Amino acid sequence: MKAINVYLNFDGNCLEAMTFYAKCLGAELTSHSFADIPGGAPPGSEGRTMHACVSKGPLAIMASDTMPGMPFMPGNNFSISIAPDSKEETDQLFAALIAGGQIVMPLGDQFWGAYFGMLKDRFGIHWMLNCETPRS
Numbered sequence: 001m002k003a004i005n006v007y008l009n010f011d012g013n014c015l016e017a018m019t020f021y022a023k024c025l026g027a028e029l030t031s032h033s034f035a036d037i038p039g040g041a042p043p044g045s046e047g048r049t050m051h052a053c054v055s056k057g058p059l060a061i062m063a064s065d066t067m068p069g070m071p072f073m074p075g076n077n078f079s080i081s082i083a084p085d086s087k088e089e090t091d092q093l094f095a096a097l098i099a100g101g102q103i104v105m106p107l108g109d110q111f112w113g114a115y116f117g118m119l120k121d122r123f124g125i126h127w128m129l130n131c132e133t134p135r136s
Contacts, residue, residue: 006080008063008125011072014049017123018063024096027056034065044068074124081128087115090131097121109133 022029031052034041048065066072084090100122107117115131
């Protein structure tokens with residue numbers, strides 16, 4: 001297996017969300033709109049994102065907008081889990097991602113030996129941050 005990626009769908013605000021994630025994670029963003037399709041975009045999709053990727057090293061989050069009129073249910077069927085290297089990095093990521101969102105579980109030391117917290121960002125996406133900590 002080469003990689004496992006998270007693929008997100010949005011209803012017209014994919015580029016805004018992926019730009020936000022790239023900034024929070026200090027990552028690179030690439031994107032293509034439906035307007036980039038040779039021969040023209042399907043009607044009503046010209047301003048939507050066909051594919052976007054936020055990448056940092058070997059890690060990637062990919063996404064696209066749905067086609068206009070398609071059913072859309074934001075963020076209730078997955079979470080993105082990040083394993084930061086330190087508590088400081090965990091705090092920084094949590095603070096960046098929570099902007100305009102809500103805390104599901106505050107960051108704190110957990111019984112399984114991790115500094116852990118959960119949040120739902122302003123786009124309805126659920127995140128889990130799990131930083132392994134030395135056991136005493």
